[in-house]
């Protein structure tokens with residue numbers, strides 16, 4: 001598995017209300033979440049997400065259990081999120097819908113070329129190398145299936 | 157050393173387990189998303205419908221035609237698969253589950269982050285998202301990592317107007333918004349004996365604000381007595397480990413009335429630091445502080461007086477409302493000028509009632525004060541019920557021990 005994208009740098013403790021506000025949750029239309037993503041954080045951020053890798057500070061995705069946060073990120077074209085740590089429900093949600101989440105301490109440079117190998121634990125940011133604990137076999141299997149539902153269907 | 161999680165999940169901390177789920181529940185919001193995920197699995201019926209609950213609490217009654225339509229889809233699904241369904245107005249999912257549906261040592265999973273609340277009854281309870289929940293509907297089980305544990309050892313009892321919410325907020329301050337991530341918090345020590353189940357539910361509720369997977373109280377005589385009120389006989393014996401790999405000791409006498417400043421739950425400061433701040437709204441309720449003990453506390457302070465600011469009280473469940481009604485508590489609240497809402501989440505999620513306008517300041521007994529949560533441009537300060545009560549009387553932030561002449 002190889003993930004590539006351009007870095008978008010965010011701070012620590014980005015909660016799921018900031019990713020997608022509660023007022024947009026009650027719908028079946030995923031595009032609503034994509035079009036309002038990060039609205040309360042930075043109005044223009046949503047437009048820059050396609051093809052990006054988000055590199056955030058600690059505790060990304062804290063707060064509400066809303067899976068819409070992870071769905072919105074994936075829908076907006078985010079390839080992966082890298083952070084020193086994630087809130088646990090967000091972590092499960094991300095993996096479950098097929099959004100790679102990497103726990104790694106690294107230095108972010110806005111727009112930098114990011115290449116990441118979840119199986120080996122290697123991360124390159126503009127050629128500078130960082131290392132992380134590779135994702136577990138189970139998590140990799142879920143990601144490769146495209147998410148938990150696809151994984152369950154393939155293994156039933 | 158065997159922690160609660162190790163005893164209940166039958167595995168060492170740090171290991172992964174596949175475990176049967178005893179009780180699983182969703183609400184109107186996550187229920188819809190779970191149903192959408194469930195349909196992708198193309199199964200005929202949930203594996204163990206008798207273990208599932210669907211409880212409508214977030215937007216009750218529905219505020220728009222769209223909300224009503226979406227709720228109807230979930231309601232129809234519940235009925236067609238014989239899943240226990242709680243209609244709008246029965247209460248907040250975590251509270252309804254606490255009213256006789258959860259037993260000590262059970263594995264309880266809710267599609268809501270505050271499912272950790274049920275750790276107050278000695279269950280292993282935690283929150284997940286919609287896809288995880290759909291998988292539980294299909295398989296009856298979940299994979300979990302047995303969490304590492306932090307012991308929070310309590311001694312003595314509250315003084316000086318402090319109460320369980322002040323302890324809960326102080327724990328979030330001590331640990332920070334991610335100090336408990338992936339961990340279980342176990343509340344033990346002599347101080348626990350004085351805490352009734354409502355108090356414990358409040359404290360366990362805020363465990364997730366430190367990132368923790370769950371907050372645990374070991375079942376004891378208080379738990380037994382509480383469950384017996386719902387006709388449940390429980391003799392489950394679990395006991396705390398002799399030592400913890402990480403531990404925080406808290407003397408409850410040192411806890412003082414506090415307030416969490418927006419937009420962070422861990423930005424906790426003494427009430428005195430903010431005394432006098434003019435308020436636009438006071439909100440008492442939610443899965444943190446909408447229980448009978450809370451409404452009783454509130455009534456003791458409001459009795460014979462009138463609030464000076466719009467004050468919304470939302471009981472956490474119909475059972476809470478009934479008890480408040482039959483014990484005269486409700487009457488006091490109505491006479492003092494409180495608006496009483498339909499049992500449920502009320503203004504907590506900022507979408508259908510009690511929404512804040514630009515620049516408005518609300519003192520709330522909820523558990524989150526994130527930016528724009530109760531309305532765009534509004535600021536949410538979090539406090540205990542007694543602080544909220546004293547502040548409602550004064551129309552500005554007030555220490556709970558100040559006697560308002562009103």
Ligand code: SF4
Pocket residue numbers: 214248268270442443444500501502504505522523
């Ligand atoms: S009361 Fe608030 S925090 Fe509790 S479940 Fe409802 S919306 Fe969530």
